[in-house]
Amino acid sequence: MSEQAHTVGRYLAERLKQLGVGHVFGVPGDYVLTFMDQIIDSGIALIGTCNELNAGYAADAYGRINGLGALCVTYGVGGFSALNAVAGAYAEQVPVVAISGTPELAHRRPSMLLHHSVGDLRAQLSIYEHVTVASVLLTDPDQAPAQIDAVLAACLIHKRPVMIEIPVDLVQRPCAAPGAFQPVLPASDPAALDEALDEITGLLRAAERPAILAGVELHRFGLLEDFEKLVARTGIPVATTLLGKTVISERDACAVGVYEGAMSRPEVRRVVESADALLCLGAWMSEMDLGIYTAHLDERRMVNANSGRVRIRYHSYEPVTLRDLLQGLTGRIEANSLRRSQFVPAATALKQDVLTTNADRALTVRHLFARINRLLTDDTIVIADAGDALFSSADLVMHREADFIGQAFYLSIGYSVPAALGVQLAAPGRKVISIVGDGAFQMTAQELSTIIRHRLKLTLFLLNNDGYSTERLIHEGPYNDIHGWQYHRLPDVFGGGLGLCVRTEGELEAALERAEGFEDGPVLIEVMLERSDSSDQLKRLCDEIARKSSPPLRNAE
Known part of the structure; x- marks a missing residue:
């Protein structure tokens, strides 16, 4: 300049x-x-x-x-x-x-x-x-x-x-030059912090089955290292909300998986809902995170700590920052001094036997995500769009913290394609996988051309089940149908990248092999699925939405 x-x-x-x-x-x-x-x-x-x-x-x-x-x-x-x-x-x-x-x-x-x-x-x-x-x-x-x-x-x-x-x-008007810039961060009230720490440590020491429910604020406020130290010190099981997925490595021995009320795996639900002291750190209690109100959480046994405020049972302490609370708890609790129940870590619970592949067998959502799970490495970042892409991704075992992105609260479909552009530029050299449904893809498909323009190497799995599957599961109607595209041909239209279409497990393996060797831009893999195929998590979620609607929607049981 x-x-x-x-x-x-x-x-x-x-x-x-x-x-x-x-x-x-x-x-x-x-x-x-x-x-x-x-x-x-x-x-x-x-x-x-x-x-x-x-x-x-x-x-x-x-x-x-x-x-x-x-x-x-x-x-x-x-x-x-x-x-x-x-x-x-x-x-x-x-x-x-x-x-x-x-x-x-x-x-x-x-x-x-x-x-x-x-x-x-x-x-x-x-x-x-x-x-x-x-x-x-x-x-x-x-x-x-x-x-x-x-x-x-x-x-x-x-x-x-x-x-x-x-x-x-x-724009061109003269002004002062920029100097040093250091925002003044909020501080805790020392007395409130001290009392909160006393009460929380007392609850944890008295508990037979303490557990942690961790949320997105740990990532947003840059507290992952402090949180990791607390987990290592306590050794108690940690579940995360879907929005907070990967605030802890899901290969950590204390990580049990994602909690979503009745949509959770049974082991995760047992750990969270049977806890006699549940320490909720930076977690939001949205209806999605609570499985459309299917969660059974007892407020009398909960500590809710969010940015600036700690709520214990029916009273609160503020201002108390999450950073000060995490560091204070780590300092006060002796290593492995807390009692804890038996639990199965997520990496163990979700570890499957050797994935069997039948070359001629039609692809399913279950097989696809089991195969994606095996693509994950320490360098992988996964972006999942709203819908089955997101809910099926809940059980992917991510290797590192902050390596999963999904709009689990706002749920704006179409987010993942331009999000992949932002992620790949923010983390060059990382392996980026984006997962999107066909309806969501049509919202923002043109941004694939920008990804191609900048020759960004990423893999996009497009789940083609012929329309809005989430809405179909809630309430069937002609408005859930979309016009079918030949999605795998779009890279040719946009002038770069590689487009592939797969229908069987054998074709998926061949496509993954080609994608691994392709270096000149993104790879779009169009996965052809049965119209009615969806994950068990999504089915349970949509059943609850339909059942709790007023009046109940017509295809609710």
């Missing part, structure tokens, strides 16, 4: 780079072109996506791996297109910076109707305020640096999205 005076646009771009953002996802538009020049000049790679929604999904996944993601779009049509992705990041506590160029300040007059707007130039920021932890319209170059820093600090502290609107005529 030339040695020009600092400008508002340059300040924002350099701050993002300083915070570790190496890629920004977006779509150009006239209100944001000059700021995009600033992004490129800063040395950050600007990754053009096929639409703004996909830019948001990619930034979300990038943020989950990198610790911060960013997207840059034009005003109105761009910002509103990206809104759903930002809402998903807000719902699942992902730090993402959404940047929108806006009309010139000089043109912001009530009588002026400007293109891309809905007439009210306050509308975009007002709507984004509901799905961000902080938002700002920059209007004064002297105040802009402090405003930018305050918004970015909120993003990093709360691990949620923020929105920055930067008018076209402010």
